[in-house]
Amino acid sequence: MAADVDVAIVGAGPTGLCLALLLANAGRSVIVLERHTEAYPLPRAVHFDGEVARLLQACGLGPELPGLTEPADVYEWRNGAGHVLLRFGIEGPSTSGWPAANMFNQPDLEEALRRQVEASPHLELRFGSAVTSFTQDAEMVTVTTEDGSIITATFMVGCDGANSPTREGLGIPLEDHGFFFDWLVVDVALSDDRTFVPSNLQICDPVRPTTAVSGGPGRRRWEFMCLPGETLDALDDRDAAWELLAPWDVTPANAEMVRHAGYRFRARWATRWHDGRVILAGDAAHQTPPFAGQGMCTGIRDAANLAWRLDLILSGGDRASLLAEYDLERIPHAASVIGFAIELGKVICIADPDEARARDELMAISPDAAPTETPALPGLEAGTLLASPGAGELVLQARVRRGDAEGLLDDVVGLGWRLLCMDGAATLDRELLEWFTGIGGQVVDLGAEGDVVDLEGSYGRWLSDLGASCVLQRPDAYAFGTGEEPSVLVRALRTALGEVHSDGGETEKN
Numbered sequence: 001m002a003a004d005v006d007v008a009i010v011g012a013g014p015t016g017l018c019l020a021l022l023l024a025n026a027g028r029s030v031i032v033l034e035r036h037t038e039a040y041p042l043p044r045a046v047h048f049d050g051e052v053a054r055l056l057q058a059c060g061l062g063p064e065l066p067g068l069t070e071p072a073d074v075y076e077w078r079n080g081a082g083h084v085l086l087r088f089g090i091e092g093p094s095t096s097g098w099p100a101a102n103m104f105n106q107p108d109l110e111e112a113l114r115r116q117v118e119a120s121p122h123l124e125l126r127f128g129s130a131v132t133s134f135t136q137d138a139e140m141v142t143v144t145t146e147d148g149s150i151i152t153a154t155f156m157v158g159c160d161g162a163n164s165p166t167r168e169g170l171g172i173p174l175e176d177h178g179f180f181f182d183w184l185v186v187d188v189a190l191s192d193d194r195t196f197v198p199s200n201l202q203i204c205d206p207v208r209p210t211t212a213v214s215g216g217p218g219r220r221r222w223e224f225m226c227l228p229g230e231t232l233d234a235l236d237d238r239d240a241a242w243e244l245l246a247p248w249d250v251t252p253a254n255a256e257m258v259r260h261a262g263y264r265f266r267a268r269w270a271t272r273w274h275d276g277r278v279i280l281a282g283d284a285a286h287q288t289p290p291f292a293g294q295g296m297c298t299g300i301r302d303a304a305n306l307a308w309r310l311d312l313i314l315s316g317g318d319r320a321s322l323l324a325e326y327d328l329e330r331i332p333h334a335a336s337v338i339g340f341a342i343e344l345g346k347v348i349c350i351a352d353p354d355e356a357r358a359r360d361e362l363m364a365i366s367p368d369a370a371p372t373e374t375p376a377l378p379g380l381e382a383g384t385l386l387a388s389p390g391a392g393e394l395v396l397q398a399r400v401r402r403g404d405a406e407g408l409l410d411d412v413v414g415l416g417w418r419l420l421c422m423d424g425a426a427t428l429d430r431e432l433l434e435w436f437t438g439i440g441g442q443v444v445d446l447g448a449e450g451d452v453v454d455l456e457g458s459y460g461r462w463l464s465d466l467g468a469s470c471v472l473q474r475p476d477a478y479a480f481g482t483g484e485e486p487s488v489l490v491r492a493l494r495t496a497l498g499e500v501h502s503d504g505g506e507t508e509k510n
Contacts, residue, residue, distance in 0.1 A: 050094030080205030089371025386481025
């Protein structure tokens with residue numbers, strides 16, 4: 001018996017919606033089950049990086065992102081006296097073609113994602129559909145919702161938050177690094193047009209460690225650490241929040257308080273991210289301290305990594321190996337991101353004056369010091385990769401032209417399996433080309449005489465730095481491998497993926 005849908009996604013946050021859209025782009029049928037009766041109206045995440053902007057571009061949001069975001073070129077850390085401890089920054093576009101730091105209002109972003117979902121013939125989004133149970137067998141997952149509906153899906157993905165019932169139902173434990181603090185988060189919409197310099201600031205003051213950042217166009221976010229001897233319940237009070245905002249000249253006369261909420265951040269991840277046909281992604285799989293702005297980003301990376309794997313499995317790829325490599329790639333990457341956020345948190349979450357003084361003496365820099373380039377996140381170290389320079393790193397997205405179409409690479413040729421080669425090097429024999437195009441691959445000949453013109457010479461320089469003339473790009477924008485011989489790259493990919501059939505069904509071994 002065939003399942004009702006290819007994939008059932010539990011949770012309609014950014015991770016679930018992005019996964020749904022990426023699967024729908026591949027022609028897969030998806031249902032998204034959201035327990036709330038309507039969209040969550042309040043902001044949570046406020047930052048995404050250039051890589052995630054590229055993935056949102058793939059979800060159809062490219063034209064909307066400039067209006068939804070406020071780029072942040074500098075992220076500064078100061079002590080209580082105002083002396084600079086850290087200053088991160090990057091000018092111009094990131095490797096992914098978008099600003100390295102993009103500040104936004106999450107409800108606006110989710111609304112834009114839902115519009116894309118509603119426009120897709122392959123997607124259904126059901127609000128008020130809490131999942132009460134699920135079972136799985138060799139062929140499908142059976143999902144039961146609170147209203148008694150039963151949905152069968154070839155796969156189910158739990159994107160259902162930090163307290164994930166899906167994770168609990170699978171009995172998967174969390175590896176907890178025991179780094180947690182209580183904070184009050186306050187979001188405001190400003191009535192006056194004010195410029196904050198720097199736009200993103202951490203105040204490492206033991207009197208009250210504080211975060212002050214953009215919350216997207218026209219909005220600001222403050223976060224205040226709960227001090228030893230305080231209770232979060234007492235701090236999480238509207239009047240107390242206004243009192244904390246007053247030194248910033250933010251008052252009921254010039255701002256609307258959109259949200260105040262106490263929360264405890266965590267640093268932990270699930271020890272495995274799938275069990276049979278049921279998979280975890282987003283906060284269900286990991287939770288990170290907020291200081292690197294990578295909570296939502298990590299979930300959207302999960303979605304991008306998982307979408308192409310599920311598409312291949314549904315076309316007959318080896319489920320066991322492809323999902324094992326989802327764990328192999330994503331768990332260490334998420335752990336590295338969480339580790340980085342912990343180290344940043346150790347700088348700011350100091351309430352002891354003597355400890356803060358020692359930190360300041362160690363870290364203080366000149367007020368005129370140029371920003372340090374924003375630390376790059378790690379690439380992928382193992383998984384669906386070919387050992388070669390640049391494998392596991394993000395593939396450049398720069399401006400190109402094909403015919404009358406001109407713009408960022410993904411807008412011109414699409415994000416997917418792409419063999420990018422310089423100046424006529426992209427030659428494959430017929431059998432290999434048929435296999436590659438059969439999985440949605442596209443051969444892109446770059447250069448002045450190529451089918452796709454590298455308008456600024458960016459790809460020529462990038463590949464030259466890698467010592468290669470070709471790169472085989474994965475659908476999540478990471479490089480599978482680089483080299484001089486395109487046929488070697490594609491054959492290696494075919495070996496790595498195993499047999500994929502065109503009949504749309506999984507092989508018996510799955």
